[in-house]
Structure formats: C-alpha cells, structure tokens
Amino acid sequence: MTRISLSRRRFMIGSTLGATAAALAGYGALKPDAGGAVLRSAEQLTMKAHRLLQGRGALAREFLEADISPSFRVNGSTMPDSEEYAALLDSNFADWRLKIDGLVVQPREFSLVDLKKLPARTQITRHDCVEGWSAIGKWTGVPLGSLLRSIGLKPSARFAVLHCADELEKTLDGSGRYYESIDLIDAFHPQTILAYAMNGKDLSVGHGAPLRLRVERQLGYKQAKYVMRIEIVDSFSGLWGGNGGYWEDRGYEWYAGI
Known part of the structure; x- marks a missing residue:
C-alpha cells in the first residue's frame, strides 16, 4: 500500500x-x-x-494507573426506571442476558458469567463528554469484534445497534428508550469493548451495570450504558427517528469522533 x-x-x-x-x-x-x-x-x-x-485501526491514547481520575462523574441515567431492571439488579444480574441478533448467522444470548469467561481486554482511557468534561478510567470487558466473529455476520450487515434498559422519555412507541449504534469498522476496532468492570470492580449502577459499550475514539454519549441487546442491521430505517441513536434522533451527530 x-x-x-x-x-x-x-x-x-x-x-x-x-x-x-x-x-x-x-x-x-x-x-x-x-x-x-x-x-x-x-x-x-x-x-x-x-x-x-x-487510520481505521489507530488506537486512542491509553494511560497509566497513576492517571486514573479520583472521581468519575456519572452522566445521563443514574439507574433505569423499570421493574425489569430492578429485578435484575436484585438478583445481581444472574438472570440478565445479552441478546445478539439481527443480520447474524447464529443468534445467541450470553449471561454475565459467560462474558467473564471469554478473553478480556483492559484499557485505561479518557472519557470525553460533549458537555465539556473529561475523566480517565480503567475498563475491562469483552472485545465486541470477538463476539461478532463467534456468531458470524451476514453479508448485508453494516451497523451494530445497542438497545439499552434506560428509558429517558416515557413514549408509547418506545422512542424514549436509549439506544446507540456504531458501524462495523468501529465494532471491530480493538479498543471497542463491552465493559463489565471499571477500575478493577464490577460496574456500578450509575456507570451502566451490568454492561456498557466503550468505543474509545468517540464522545461520551456513544458509550451506551445498561446494554441489553445488540441488533445487527443494514440501515437505521426501522429504528424510531432513523438516525441511529437516542440523541441523534434529537439532533446530535451520529459520528462523534475525537
């Protein structure tokens, strides 16, 4: 080349x-x-x-343990307001399952135990919020790309849509439920992980327990919390506002690269 x-x-x-x-x-x-x-x-x-x-594979800067912020602000939802999530929390997420479906060869569901048995990646990175603040945290989780490889993608697959447990607006059509999406370039980036731990401990509720996305080359609103399902699609046409995310449907940019 x-x-x-x-x-x-x-x-x-x-x-x-x-x-x-x-x-x-x-x-x-x-x-x-x-x-x-x-x-x-x-x-x-x-x-x-x-x-x-x-470059497509360029890595976001990674930091040292000494650089970890003494406090890391909780932003957005502090806890999903639903009976379903409350029940999952009461069981310490023993009954929680991550569903991956859509344009995949073999749809699957993973428990939190299943995910923790898979090869993990730990990275210390900076979270940059669109509101103007930043913090450095240590994240551990499963590379999203490895999960997608394990179930196989159909040729028409283009985007990974993350459906979340938090509902920021009560709407009849479900458009108030938080969701986000990334393309497959970012989905297979080595620093794109489904994190279940922060700073050496299981995720707190405020930071997205039991699972959140870390897509390190984009702004904070792309880092979806409380992930319940990943749907592989070829377009956003069937998703509420059709723009690929809760905030994007309300005017934010879909690609929030930094």
Missing part, C-alpha cells in the same frame, strides 16, 4: 473540512429537509477525514 505523506494528509484533511464548512455555511438558505441532508453529508465528510488522518 502506498504511504501518504504527512503534508499530503494535511492537505486532504484541509480540503475535506473546507468542503464541510462550505456546506454548513449554506445551511441557513435551505429548507429544513434539505438542511438535514446537508448536515448528514457534512458528517460523512468529517468521518472520512477523521479516519483518513488517524
């Missing part, structure tokens, strides 16, 4: 981000539906530029 020089990469990134800025500059003159299309197009440009600059 031909290696791209640093100066060439900077030129390509500058050109791409310039196109993004130009697209956004014209947003105000467009109709709302057209404006949404422009923003989605600009987001795609940003994602491609980010991955071109860093």
